[in-house]
Every structure is written in C-alpha cells, then in structure tokens.
Amino acid sequence: MLRLEPRAAPSTLMAWLSPLLAVAVTMVCGLILFTAVGKDPIASLKVFFYEPIKDVHGWSEMGVKVAPLLLISVGLALCFRANVFNIGAEGQLVVGALAAGAVILALDDDTNGGAALITLAVLAGAAGGLAWAAIVAWLKDRYNANEILVSLMLVYVAELLLSWLVHGPLIDPDGFGFPQSRLFSDGFLLPVVLPGTRLHLGMVLALVASVGGWIFLARSFAGFRLRVGGMAPLAARYAGFSSRRALWGALLVSGALAGVAGAAEVMGPIGQLTPSISPGYGFAAIIVAFVGRLHPVGVIFSSFVMALFYIGGELSQTRLGMPSAITGIFQGLLLFALLACDVLIHNRLRWGN
C-alpha cells in the first residue's frame, strides 16, 4: 500500500521539482479531459501547448500576456511572503488602467505624446493601483479588516467604477454610444520592442520588476524584515520590525505593480479604455505567484506557463470548438496539482505499511 511518511527535514529538491511535476500532472489531466469530450487528445494537446510557441509570432504573443502576469505576480510574491493576502490585484489593475487612461484622455490632442507623457501616464497607473491597495492597507491597519475579503470586494467596486466611467464621463463622443473611450493616439502608446509584433515595453518593465524584486528580497534589509514578518511574526516583534510598515509596504508595492500592469494593457494591446480590460490577470497571477514559489525570478517561468494556458485556451476555442472555460479549467488544475505536489516537500511516499 502506498502511504505518506513525514520527512525529517523539508526537501529542497522537491520544493523545486513540485512546480514541474504540477505542470506535468496538469497536462495528463488535460489529456484525459480532451479524450472525455471526444477530441483526439494528442492533437488537442498540440494545439494547446505547442501551437502557441512554434514561431516568433507565437512567442511575442506569449510575451504580451506574460507582461501583466509577471508585473502583478512579482508584487504578489512580496505580499504573500509578508503574509499579506492581497487577492484583489485585479481591482488594482483596473484602477491603474483607469488612472492612466484618464490622464491620457485629458492630455491627448492627437499631436503630442512621447517619452515624458508616456512616463507620466504609467506613473498615474502605478498611483492608481497603489491608491486602491492603500484602501485595503488602511482598513486592515485601522480596523483590522480582513485583507482577503476587502481586497476581493474592491475588485468589483473597481470594475463597476470602470464600467460607469466608460458608459458616461469617459465615453467616446464619436463612438456611436459604444461603452468605450476614444482610441489613444500613437504618441501615448507604449513602444513595441520587437518590430512587427505586439510585444511592448511592458515586458521590459516586468523583467526589471522581477530582477528588482529578487534583489529586494534576497539582499535588502527591508526585504529581510518583510520575510521575517511573514515567516515568524513573533520574531519580527522581538527584533523590532514594524508589522504595520510591512503591511503597508507590501500592499503599496503590489498595488503599484498591478497598476502599472493595467496602464501597460490600455497603452499597449488595447489602446483605449473598454469595460473589460483584463481576462482575469489579477487572479491568474495569484496562481502564478505560488507556482513560481513566491520567488520574483521563479514567477518568470510560471508566467510563461500561465500565458500558454491563455493562448492555448483561445486557440482551442477556435480550432477545437472548446468552450472558453477551458483556460479557467487548466488554471484550476494547475493550482490544484501544485498544492497536491507540495505535500511531497514535507512528506515522502513509501510502499508497505
């Protein structure tokens, strides 16, 4: 009989292997799933996992999805390490997009733009996300409100706010009443980093954030305080590290990064404000952060896996006639598989009794 036996010490090897194992388990489940709905499993998996990465165009499209996922998940990795469960990055992304879009709509006269104004708009996005996260931090700090609930509920507030604005004050006057803003002029769009594709500067910002986050956590004293606060709150109190500072710091940084992701979306592939800016990047980034082991560099790998699910999901809708829920199913499978595989970090499998 197969049974679990506790390990004397957690296995470092399994800590790194577990995400890979989880991806493999997810693929096996995908195979079973495709077979069950009567599709050729191998051909379907090929559409899902190979088609998106077979050429440069495919990789650049992956990059377009990786950019927001990576930006957000780097921030969430910091947050979760500090035991601050911000699961409302989606809302912070929306408000960031809204802030950047509002600044652009106020300044854009079809002739201006350029590096300075683009920077201003991105900073506005960061400020928007930061402000939205600050509400969570304040409610937690002042009233000890549960940050999981508050940040989640603020997602819906943000989405309704966006919806109201694009139906009303920010609507395109020449848009035949469609609920969307004017298209931003070219001077306000993020430059493309790979000519001939949609891959924009957001990818570069995301990589910078990832490396910056890594240096912060591994090398800086502030990062150390954050980690100690998450791992052992009593030790942090003993050392004199402020838990309030960690709460505010973690939420503001992750909010700002989600805000930048939102700004990059509307100033990149979308090019205007619409009622729906993100296909759930803010939620998917939670899975990305955990699959990437809450490591700011590890999340680069998991962002690519998650981007693959998004594009593979789109392709299997058009090519295989699968429903759009397929992306969500794979995301869920991956998180589930990861949690299951993580059991092996502290336990090992043994035969016999």
Add this chain to the structure above:
Amino acid sequence: MTPGPIANEPRLVLSDIVKHYPAVKANDGVSLSVEAGEIHAVLGENGAGKSTLMKIIYGVLRPDSGRMLWNGQDVAIANPAQARALGIGMVFQHFSLFDTLTVAENIALGLPPDTRLDALGQRIVATTRQYGLELDPDRHVHTLSVGECQRVEIVRALLGKPQLLILDEPTSVLTPQAVERLFVTLRQLAAEGCSILYISHKLDEIRALCHRCTVMRAGRVTGVCDPREETAASLSRMMIGSEPPRLSQHAAEPGEVMLSVRRLQLPRAHPFATELQDISFDLRAGEILGVAGISGNGQQEMLAVLSGEDRRIAPDVLAYKAYPIGHRPVAWRRARGMGLVPEERLGRGAVPELSLADNVLLTHQSARTLRRGFIRHGALRTLASEIIGRFGVKAPGPQATAMSLSGGNLQKYIIGREVMRHPRVLIVAQPTWGVDVGAAARIRAELVALREAGCAVLLISEELDELFEISDRLVVIAKGRMSPAIETAHASTELIGQWMSGLWPETGVSGGVVHASA
C-alpha cells in the same frame, strides 16, 4: 487500588523496545520493569527517549519492535483508550483542558457520553477527599492555578482506577509547597498498590520520592539503581556521562542602576493575559537579579514592557540609566545596549526556516552587517561562525537552519548572539528550559561571565536551583505583583516558595531583605 491478578508478577515489563523516527532512534532496545506499588523513576536529559517510551506504554505510539507484558500477559496497546481499559493512566506535561469549561465538564469529556455531571461531581469530590487534592468540580478551569490544573489531570486519571499512573515532568510548573503535596498523594497511591512511573530530570525529587530509577541516555538504558542510595552527582553521571561543573559563588559589588521600574501597572491586553498590578525593581551593573515565579504570573507581560514591544505605559515608569524609556521602541533600546533572550527560541528568538547566519540579523543591525540598506551576507556568516565556535554550538555551519538545531544548541546560539553585542543590560527568560544539563551549565556560565564583565542581567526563571546558583539578589513575581528583593545568601527555598504564592511582607523585612525600591 486493586492489586494485579497475579501478585508476584511485575505490573509492567518492557523488553527490547525499539522506536525509530525519520532522523533518530528514539528508543534503542529499552527494557524496563515496574513492580506493583512501586514508584519508579525514569531519568534522562531532554531527547533521551523518556517521553517516547511513555507514549508507547500509553498507546499513543506503536513500537517498531519489542515486547510488553502487563501483569504477566503479552499485550499490544493500540491506543490510549485501550491503555485506560487495562488500567494505565497518564498525566501529561502539557495539560489538555478547556479554559471555558468547569472541572467536571472537562473530566466528563474523556468519559462515555451518558455520564451524569452531578454523579460525576460526587465521584470527583470523593476522589479528591481520599487523596487530599482539594478541587471544586464546579469551578471554571481558567480560574485555576497551574497546580490546580494539574490536579484536574490527576483526578481525571485516578477516576479510571489505574494500576499504573504515568506522570511526565509533573513538577516543572509547581511551587515547592505544591510539589510536597503532590508527593504525599503519590506516596499514598503507591501504598494502595498503584504503580507509578515518574518521568523527570530533577535529581533531588527522584531521590526523595522514588523506589527505583531507570536512567536513559540517547535512547538506551544506562543504568537501574535505587535512587535513595545514590547521590545527585552519581545519578547525574549516569544521565549525562559526566558531572556538571559547579559555579563559584560571587560577592556582589553593586554598580550603577542600569534599569529601574517604578510602579508598573498595566491592564491585560487579552482575556487570558495577566494584569500587572505593582512591579518595581532596580537592576544594577555587575549583578544578576533573579526573578522567581511560576509561569503565567505576569512574566510575559513584564517582558513585553521591558523589551519595548508593549509601550502602553508612561515613559518614566521605565528608566534606563535614569533616562525615561517607556515610550522607546525595541530597536532604540537595543541600539543603546539592551538585549533580550526570549523564552521561545523557535519562532521568537530565531526564525526556524532561516539560516543561523540570517538569524544574526534579527538583533545585529550595524555598519558591520548592513550597508546602505543592503545586507552584508559575508559579515553575517563570519559572525555566525564566531558565535558557533566561541559558544560551543553543535551545528554544521552558519548556513544550517535554526530549526535543524537541538533546543540546547539553539539556545546557546541565541545567548551567544546577544553576548556578542556586548549588552549593558541583558534580560533572559527561562534560559535553560528544556535544555540538557551540559548545555544548561554552559549557558549559566556565560551569564556569570557577562555579569563579571559588568553587564546587568535580569534572569527570569522557574528553576529555583538555577536562580539560587547564579543570582545575586532575588525577587518573586506572583499574580502580576513583585516582591521586595532579597540577597540570595539570605533567602531559602521555603521562603521563596512561600513568596511564589503571593505571600510576602509588604514593607521592610528584617533579616537581610533589601527593599526593591531602596
């Protein structure tokens, strides 16, 4: 209680018990025999395998191999319920009582669901009378003292009419007077034929109480003896392989007052905290001031105030070198020469998952370890290696995680870490709690060395032996109040024990008592 079915058979015989854990062999061929009506001590350091053996007898753990004979019959005990059915009772070191329930309700939880509370109450009263245990079945557990909580556990075990009662470190939380009363009860039980297995590492108690003693070291039995014919030194040799070094007494030369507390009063922060009512003392350079008292009498709360974690007090209640610091945060106090070694090593004194090197950074934040907000990892490793070398910490190296060390080694490391900061004031809570005898001696020697170097040391401890061994003066904390200070040379265990129950003369005592606020 009722004698065994075959009077000549030993009550319990264990032979060649083996139990492996993933990393260690906790029991390696242990044999033990207990006669009816015998008080049998199992002596050993922490980690010697005593608790594992008791859990095997009580059915909490299954041995990997070995035989167990109960009144001459081969038995394999699958769970505690079966052990109780056979007549084995156990009182654990850590109580499992619900604070919000009454004594009778707590005891009823372990009995069949159709037990009537009123009938149970009468049985409890009858049992407590029989053994002089004094316990009101209708009181809520949160109103009981620790000693009374232990009585609840004992009564719970006695209601099962046991033929064998196992007590795991029963006196670690008791005042000396309560220990005496416990011994009276245990002797009465033994006289009635009940066998007692008494787990302890306190040599004096074993010599005073027990008929026979099995000594364990590193999972094996190293000797069986009659403790009444042994000396503390010979028992200790069997337990640790060598005698612990004795520390020389020291004539106190009181220095400058480094830390003074005046009329510290503090309401409780949560319902199970202790309210601080009246705490005053002076701590001088070059002395060790011992704070005696049973856990839960306000030590935690006082520590939080002294460390700076709790700053709900007026600034001038607490003074450092006559300078009010009640409002100053932890880092401020540490930067000016105050240090603290907390009671909980893992999770407070050290972060379990972090390396020893990283754990240095909890309290060493200077130009040596930090540059422009960035960590100098090389310097941390060097410091960690120095601590490991200088304080005899058994660790693979500075990269080992804190949780991979044994309790005693981690404690040596934490004390070493604080000593390396050359503190002017060091506050130490329960420094040798759960630490083996060798490491405890080393830790006490470090504290004494620190005092010789002119540091003011506040030693909060439950171990009276330790307090008497190294303190220059003693105070007692009880129910959130603090006694006057007394020179250790003029104090006796009886006096301190009496003070520990909150009874001390309010003002000026003759016979060498120096009033705390003098």
